[in-house]
Amino acid sequence: xxxxxxxxxxxxxxxxxxxxxxxxxxxxxxxxxxxxxxxxxxxxxxxxxxxxxxxxxxxxxxxxxxxxxxxxxxxxxxxxxxxx
Numbered sequence: 001x002x003x004x005x006x007x008x009x010x011x012x013x014x015x016x017x018x019x020x021x022x023x024x025x026x027x028x029x030x031x032x033x034x035x036x037x038x039x040x041x042x043x044x045x046x047x048x049x050x051x052x053x054x055x056x057x058x059x060x061x062x063x064x065x066x067x068x069x070x071x072x073x074x075x076x077x078x079x080x081x082x083x084x
Contacts, residue, residue, distance in 0.1 A: 026055035
């Protein structure tokens with residue numbers, strides 16, 4: 001999910017640059033990993049916003065709030081690296 005999270009965050013950044021304040025994504029019901037990713041990135045499930053035959057779940061995120069720090073930041077913190 002590392003690459004997928006980077007792609008979603010890039011889409012969020014692009015949307016912000018265009019002046020968007022909200023981003024809504026949709027996915028199929030069988031894509032459990034995508035639904036978990038969106039939730040982990042701060043999206044909340046919301047009402048349907050289109051009639052796409054493949055869309056079964058919709059997720060909304062407020063882009064005006066600051067983005068949380070990446071979860072892997074501690075892994076790159078030299079002070080937290082195990083010494084041998």
